[in-house]
Amino acid sequence: MKKITILGCYNSMASTIFGPMDIFNQAGRLWNRVNKAPQTPFFDVTLASADGESIRSINNILIKPHCSIEAIHETDLIVIASATYIKQILEKSPELVPWIKKQYKKGAHVASICTGAFLLAETGLLDKKSATLHWGFAQMFNKKYPQVNLEPDKMFIDHGRLYCSAGVNAGMDLSLYLVEKFCGRQAAVQSAKTMILDLGRTTQTPYGNFLLPGDLGDTIVKKVQKWIEQNYTKSIDYELLAKKHKISRRSLERRFKMATNVTPLGYLQQLRVETARHLLEEGKLSFEKITVRVGYEDISFFRKIFVRLTGLRPKEYRQRFSGYVARAISQ
DSSP states (O other), X not given: OEEEEEXXXXXXXXXHHHHHHXXXXXXXXXXXXXXXXXXXXXXXXXXXXXXXXXXXXXTSOEEOOSEEGGGOOOOSEEEEOOOOOHHHHHHHOTTHHHHHHHHHHTTOEEEEXXXXXXXXXXXXXXXXXXXXXXXXXXXXXXXXXXXXXXXTTBSEEEOSSEEEEOSHHHHHHHHHHHHHHHHOHHHHHHHHHHXXXXXXXXXXXXXXXXOOOSOOSOHHHHHHHHHHHHHTTSOOOHHHHHHHTTSOHHHHHHHHHHHHSSOHHHHHHHHHHHHHHHHHHHTOSOHHHHHHHTTOSOXXXXXXXXXXXXXXXXXXXXXXXXSHHHHHHHO
16 A cells, blocks of 8 residues: 655635545545445555644644654655645744655655645755745745746656646645555546546646736836736837837837736737636626637637637637536536
8 A cells, every 4th residue: 555645734725625535535435335345445545744734724723633744754755735824833843844855755756736836846856946835825935945847837847756736626636646646547537526526637827817916016017017008909009118118119018018017918818818708607698709709800720819819719718617506517
Protein backbone atom coordinates (compact mmCIF):
# COMPACT_ATOMS: atom_id res chain seq x y z
CA MET A 1 0.00 0.00 0.00
CA LYS A 2 1.21 3.50 -0.86
CA LYS A 3 1.54 5.87 2.07
CA ILE A 4 -0.27 9.18 1.58
CA THR A 5 0.19 12.19 3.86
CA ILE A 6 -2.46 14.91 3.70
CA LEU A 7 -0.92 18.11 5.05
CA GLY A 8 -3.43 20.50 6.60
CA CYS A 9 -2.44 24.13 7.17
CA TYR A 10 -3.78 27.09 9.10
CA ASN A 11 -7.06 28.22 7.49
CA SER A 12 -7.10 25.42 4.92
CA MET A 13 -10.46 24.81 3.26
CA ALA A 14 -11.77 21.62 4.82
CA SER A 15 -12.73 20.27 1.39
CA THR A 16 -9.10 20.45 0.22
CA ILE A 17 -8.24 18.17 3.14
CA PHE A 18 -11.16 15.75 3.12
CA GLY A 19 -11.80 15.63 -0.65
CA PRO A 20 -8.43 14.06 -1.56
CA MET A 21 -8.47 12.09 1.69
CA ASP A 22 -11.81 10.46 0.82
CA ILE A 23 -10.74 9.61 -2.72
CA PHE A 24 -7.51 7.93 -1.62
CA ASN A 25 -9.19 6.18 1.31
CA GLN A 26 -12.01 4.70 -0.75
CA ALA A 27 -9.81 3.53 -3.66
CA GLY A 28 -10.11 -0.26 -3.66
CA ARG A 29 -12.75 -0.16 -0.94
CA LEU A 30 -16.01 1.47 -2.03
CA TRP A 31 -16.27 -0.14 -5.47
CA ASN A 32 -15.62 -3.55 -3.97
CA ARG A 33 -18.11 -2.91 -1.17
CA VAL A 34 -21.01 -1.99 -3.48
CA ASN A 35 -20.14 -4.97 -5.69
CA LYS A 36 -19.99 -7.29 -2.67
CA ALA A 37 -16.34 -8.15 -3.20
CA PRO A 38 -13.48 -8.22 -0.66
CA GLN A 39 -12.12 -4.73 0.01
CA THR A 40 -8.52 -4.18 -1.14
CA PRO A 41 -7.41 -0.66 -0.10
CA PHE A 42 -4.63 0.82 -2.21
CA PHE A 43 -3.53 3.62 0.12
CA ASP A 44 -2.70 4.16 3.77
CA VAL A 45 -3.78 7.76 4.38
CA THR A 46 -2.57 9.94 7.25
CA LEU A 47 -3.64 13.48 8.05
CA ALA A 48 -0.81 15.55 9.53
CA SER A 49 -0.33 19.08 10.80
CA ALA A 50 2.95 20.84 11.45
CA ASP A 51 2.87 20.31 15.22
CA GLY A 52 0.24 17.59 15.58
CA GLU A 53 -2.25 20.08 16.99
CA SER A 54 -5.72 20.61 15.54
CA ILE A 55 -5.98 22.40 12.21
CA ARG A 56 -8.25 25.43 12.28
CA SER A 57 -9.98 25.37 8.89
CA ILE A 58 -11.18 28.48 7.10
CA ASN A 59 -14.75 27.91 8.33
CA ASN A 60 -13.44 27.93 11.92
CA ILE A 61 -13.85 24.17 12.42
CA LEU A 62 -11.04 22.40 14.27
CA ILE A 63 -9.79 19.30 12.46
CA LYS A 64 -7.85 16.78 14.54
CA PRO A 65 -4.94 15.25 12.61
CA HIS A 66 -3.46 11.81 13.17
CA CYS A 67 0.00 13.18 13.96
CA SER A 68 2.63 15.87 13.43
CA ILE A 69 4.90 15.98 10.39
CA GLU A 70 7.81 14.85 12.59
CA ALA A 71 6.03 11.52 13.08
CA ILE A 72 6.06 10.97 9.30
CA HIS A 73 9.44 9.41 8.59
CA GLU A 74 8.61 8.11 5.12
CA THR A 75 5.73 8.77 2.75
CA ASP A 76 5.08 8.14 -0.92
CA LEU A 77 2.97 11.24 -1.50
CA ILE A 78 2.38 14.53 0.33
CA VAL A 79 -0.84 16.36 -0.56
CA ILE A 80 -0.74 20.00 0.56
CA ALA A 81 -4.19 21.42 1.32
CA SER A 82 -5.02 25.05 0.53
CA ALA A 83 -2.57 27.53 2.08
CA THR A 84 -3.86 30.98 1.19
CA TYR A 85 -2.56 32.61 4.39
CA ILE A 86 1.02 31.72 3.56
CA LYS A 87 2.63 34.47 5.67
CA GLN A 88 0.86 33.32 8.85
CA ILE A 89 1.51 29.66 8.01
CA LEU A 90 5.26 30.20 7.65
CA GLU A 91 5.44 32.37 10.77
CA LYS A 92 3.59 29.75 12.83
CA SER A 93 5.21 26.67 11.25
CA PRO A 94 8.63 27.45 9.68
CA GLU A 95 9.45 23.73 9.82
CA LEU A 96 7.02 22.93 7.00
CA VAL A 97 9.26 24.02 4.11
CA PRO A 98 12.41 22.06 5.13
CA TRP A 99 10.26 19.01 5.95
CA ILE A 100 8.64 19.00 2.50
CA LYS A 101 12.02 19.44 0.82
CA LYS A 102 13.49 16.62 2.92
CA GLN A 103 10.67 14.21 2.04
CA TYR A 104 10.93 15.12 -1.66
CA LYS A 105 14.68 14.49 -1.58
CA LYS A 106 13.97 11.07 -0.07
CA GLY A 107 11.73 10.23 -3.03
CA ALA A 108 8.25 11.39 -2.02
CA HIS A 109 5.85 12.85 -4.56
CA VAL A 110 4.42 16.26 -3.58
CA ALA A 111 1.07 17.66 -4.74
CA SER A 112 -0.65 20.97 -3.96
CA ILE A 113 -4.39 21.61 -3.94
CA CYS A 114 -5.61 25.12 -4.82
CA THR A 115 -3.53 27.72 -2.91
CA GLY A 116 -1.38 24.94 -1.49
CA ALA A 117 0.77 26.00 -4.45
CA PHE A 118 1.97 28.93 -2.30
CA LEU A 119 3.55 26.55 0.19
CA LEU A 120 4.93 24.33 -2.56
CA ALA A 121 6.46 27.39 -4.26
CA GLU A 122 8.12 28.38 -0.96
CA THR A 123 10.21 25.20 -1.15
CA GLY A 124 11.81 26.31 -4.41
CA LEU A 125 10.84 23.01 -6.03
CA LEU A 126 8.67 24.85 -8.57
CA ASP A 127 11.36 27.31 -9.64
CA LYS A 128 11.52 27.52 -13.44
CA LYS A 129 8.66 25.02 -13.66
CA SER A 130 5.00 25.50 -14.55
CA ALA A 131 2.32 25.58 -11.87
CA THR A 132 -1.39 26.19 -11.47
CA LEU A 133 -3.83 27.14 -8.72
CA HIS A 134 -7.29 28.68 -8.40
CA TRP A 135 -7.64 31.38 -11.08
CA GLY A 136 -8.67 33.98 -8.48
CA PHE A 137 -5.21 33.87 -6.86
CA ALA A 138 -3.15 33.99 -10.07
CA GLN A 139 -2.15 37.65 -9.76
CA MET A 140 -1.11 37.24 -6.13
CA PHE A 141 0.92 34.15 -6.99
CA ASN A 142 2.61 35.77 -10.01
CA LYS A 143 3.66 38.75 -7.94
CA LYS A 144 5.05 36.63 -5.10
CA TYR A 145 6.71 33.89 -7.17
CA PRO A 146 7.87 35.37 -10.52
CA GLN A 147 10.36 32.51 -10.84
CA VAL A 148 7.46 30.07 -11.36
CA ASN A 149 5.71 29.85 -14.74
CA LEU A 150 2.05 30.05 -13.78
CA GLU A 151 -0.50 28.49 -16.13
CA PRO A 152 -3.84 29.44 -14.53
CA ASP A 153 -5.91 27.82 -17.28
CA LYS A 154 -4.71 24.32 -16.34
CA MET A 155 -6.81 22.07 -14.09
CA PHE A 156 -3.69 20.31 -12.83
CA ILE A 157 -0.04 19.83 -13.80
CA ASP A 158 2.24 16.79 -13.50
CA HIS A 159 6.04 17.20 -13.33
CA GLY A 160 6.75 13.56 -12.57
CA ARG A 161 6.91 13.84 -8.77
CA LEU A 162 5.53 17.36 -8.39
CA TYR A 163 1.88 18.24 -8.99
CA CYS A 164 -0.33 21.33 -8.74
CA SER A 165 -4.08 21.62 -9.09
CA ALA A 166 -6.54 24.48 -9.38
CA GLY A 167 -9.52 25.02 -7.02
CA VAL A 168 -11.31 22.63 -4.67
CA ASN A 169 -12.84 20.28 -7.24
CA ALA A 170 -9.62 20.33 -9.24
CA GLY A 171 -8.05 18.70 -6.21
CA MET A 172 -10.50 15.85 -6.70
CA ASP A 173 -9.49 15.67 -10.38
CA LEU A 174 -5.83 15.50 -9.41
CA SER A 175 -6.55 12.86 -6.75
CA LEU A 176 -8.29 10.65 -9.32
CA TYR A 177 -5.39 11.22 -11.70
CA LEU A 178 -2.96 10.09 -8.98
CA VAL A 179 -5.08 7.01 -8.26
CA GLU A 180 -4.68 6.16 -11.95
CA LYS A 181 -0.95 6.95 -11.92
CA PHE A 182 -0.25 4.79 -8.86
CA CYS A 183 -2.85 2.04 -9.33
CA GLY A 184 -3.96 2.00 -12.98
CA ARG A 185 -6.87 3.18 -15.10
CA GLN A 186 -9.37 0.65 -13.81
CA ALA A 187 -8.91 1.78 -10.20
CA ALA A 188 -9.45 5.42 -11.21
CA VAL A 189 -12.58 4.63 -13.23
CA GLN A 190 -14.02 2.61 -10.35
CA SER A 191 -13.27 5.46 -7.93
CA ALA A 192 -14.87 8.03 -10.23
CA LYS A 193 -17.98 5.91 -10.74
CA THR A 194 -18.56 5.17 -7.07
CA MET A 195 -18.03 8.81 -6.04
CA ILE A 196 -20.01 10.22 -9.02
CA LEU A 197 -17.07 12.27 -10.30
CA ASP A 198 -15.99 13.20 -13.81
CA LEU A 199 -12.71 12.01 -15.26
CA GLY A 200 -10.72 13.88 -17.87
CA ARG A 201 -11.23 17.58 -17.01
CA THR A 202 -8.03 19.38 -18.02
CA THR A 203 -8.79 23.12 -17.90
CA GLN A 204 -10.38 25.58 -15.46
CA THR A 205 -10.80 28.22 -18.19
CA PRO A 206 -14.63 27.97 -18.34
CA TYR A 207 -14.84 28.72 -14.62
CA GLY A 208 -12.54 31.74 -14.57
CA ASN A 209 -13.03 35.46 -14.69
CA PHE A 210 -10.87 37.99 -16.51
CA LEU A 211 -9.03 40.03 -13.91
CA LEU A 212 -6.57 42.89 -14.29
CA PRO A 213 -4.25 43.96 -11.48
CA GLY A 214 -5.87 46.48 -9.15
CA ASP A 215 -2.76 48.67 -9.08
CA LEU A 216 -1.53 48.98 -12.66
CA GLY A 217 1.27 51.41 -11.78
CA ASP A 218 0.83 53.34 -15.05
CA THR A 219 -1.54 56.32 -15.10
CA ILE A 220 -2.01 56.30 -18.87
CA VAL A 221 -2.71 52.57 -18.95
CA LYS A 222 -5.25 52.99 -16.17
CA LYS A 223 -7.02 55.75 -18.14
CA VAL A 224 -7.00 53.65 -21.33
CA GLN A 225 -8.35 50.65 -19.43
CA LYS A 226 -11.21 52.72 -18.05
CA TRP A 227 -11.96 54.19 -21.49
CA ILE A 228 -12.10 50.71 -23.08
CA GLU A 229 -14.42 49.50 -20.32
CA GLN A 230 -16.79 52.40 -21.02
CA ASN A 231 -16.69 51.93 -24.82
CA TYR A 232 -16.12 48.21 -25.33
CA THR A 233 -19.24 47.72 -27.48
CA LYS A 234 -17.99 50.27 -30.04
CA SER A 235 -15.43 49.97 -32.80
CA ILE A 236 -12.14 51.21 -31.36
CA ASP A 237 -9.45 52.98 -33.38
CA TYR A 238 -6.26 52.32 -31.44
CA GLU A 239 -4.31 54.97 -33.34
CA LEU A 240 -6.79 57.62 -32.19
CA LEU A 241 -6.89 56.15 -28.70
CA ALA A 242 -3.11 56.45 -28.44
CA LYS A 243 -3.16 59.97 -29.90
CA LYS A 244 -5.82 60.94 -27.37
CA HIS A 245 -3.34 60.08 -24.61
CA LYS A 246 -0.39 61.72 -26.42
CA ILE A 247 1.62 58.55 -27.08
CA SER A 248 2.22 56.34 -30.10
CA ARG A 249 0.13 53.22 -30.70
CA ARG A 250 3.23 51.07 -30.35
CA SER A 251 4.08 52.68 -27.02
CA LEU A 252 0.48 52.27 -25.84
CA GLU A 253 0.43 48.58 -26.68
CA ARG A 254 3.84 48.00 -25.08
CA ARG A 255 2.94 49.82 -21.85
CA PHE A 256 -0.52 48.23 -21.64
CA LYS A 257 0.86 44.73 -22.04
CA MET A 258 3.63 45.40 -19.53
CA ALA A 259 1.07 46.51 -16.93
CA THR A 260 -1.68 43.97 -17.65
CA ASN A 261 -0.12 41.05 -19.58
CA VAL A 262 -2.55 41.67 -22.48
CA THR A 263 -2.73 44.18 -25.33
CA PRO A 264 -5.56 46.75 -25.52
CA LEU A 265 -7.17 44.56 -28.21
CA GLY A 266 -6.80 41.50 -26.00
CA TYR A 267 -8.44 43.33 -23.12
CA LEU A 268 -11.30 44.46 -25.38
CA GLN A 269 -11.87 40.84 -26.41
CA GLN A 270 -11.86 39.73 -22.76
CA LEU A 271 -14.47 42.36 -21.86
CA ARG A 272 -16.70 41.33 -24.73
CA VAL A 273 -16.39 37.63 -23.91
CA GLU A 274 -17.04 38.30 -20.21
CA THR A 275 -20.25 40.18 -21.11
CA ALA A 276 -21.27 37.36 -23.44
CA ARG A 277 -20.71 34.83 -20.66
CA HIS A 278 -23.06 36.69 -18.32
CA LEU A 279 -25.71 36.98 -21.04
CA LEU A 280 -25.43 33.26 -21.83
CA GLU A 281 -25.78 32.47 -18.12
CA GLU A 282 -29.01 34.50 -18.05
CA GLY A 283 -30.23 32.33 -20.92
CA LYS A 284 -32.53 34.93 -22.55
CA LEU A 285 -30.67 35.92 -25.73
CA SER A 286 -29.36 33.87 -28.64
CA PHE A 287 -25.63 33.95 -29.28
CA GLU A 288 -26.33 35.83 -32.51
CA LYS A 289 -28.02 38.65 -30.59
CA ILE A 290 -25.32 38.59 -27.93
CA THR A 291 -22.66 38.94 -30.63
CA VAL A 292 -24.24 42.15 -31.89
CA ARG A 293 -24.80 43.48 -28.38
CA VAL A 294 -21.13 43.20 -27.42
CA GLY A 295 -19.93 44.93 -30.58
CA TYR A 296 -19.30 42.27 -33.23
CA GLU A 297 -21.01 41.73 -36.57
CA ASP A 298 -19.26 38.50 -37.60
CA ILE A 299 -20.83 35.74 -35.48
CA SER A 300 -18.36 33.10 -36.64
CA PHE A 301 -15.38 35.32 -35.75
CA PHE A 302 -16.69 36.06 -32.25
CA ARG A 303 -17.48 32.38 -31.70
CA LYS A 304 -13.82 31.56 -32.34
CA ILE A 305 -12.71 34.22 -29.84
CA PHE A 306 -15.21 32.91 -27.29
CA VAL A 307 -13.95 29.34 -27.65
CA ARG A 308 -10.33 30.44 -27.40
CA LEU A 309 -10.88 32.40 -24.18
CA THR A 310 -13.34 30.08 -22.40
CA GLY A 311 -12.49 26.64 -23.76
CA LEU A 312 -16.16 25.98 -24.57
CA ARG A 313 -18.46 26.64 -27.50
CA PRO A 314 -21.26 29.12 -26.64
CA LYS A 315 -23.88 26.36 -26.66
CA GLU A 316 -21.79 24.23 -24.30
CA TYR A 317 -21.20 27.20 -22.03
CA ARG A 318 -24.93 27.96 -21.83
CA GLN A 319 -25.76 24.31 -21.09
CA ARG A 320 -23.20 24.19 -18.29
CA PHE A 321 -23.86 27.51 -16.56
CA SER A 322 -27.33 28.84 -17.37
CA GLY A 323 -30.39 28.18 -15.20
CA TYR A 324 -28.67 25.46 -13.17
CA VAL A 325 -31.19 25.42 -10.32
CA ALA A 326 -34.20 25.63 -12.62
CA ARG A 327 -32.91 22.77 -14.78
CA ALA A 328 -32.19 20.60 -11.73
CA ILE A 329 -35.72 21.15 -10.35
CA SER A 330 -37.39 20.51 -13.72
CA GLN A 331 -35.65 17.17 -14.00
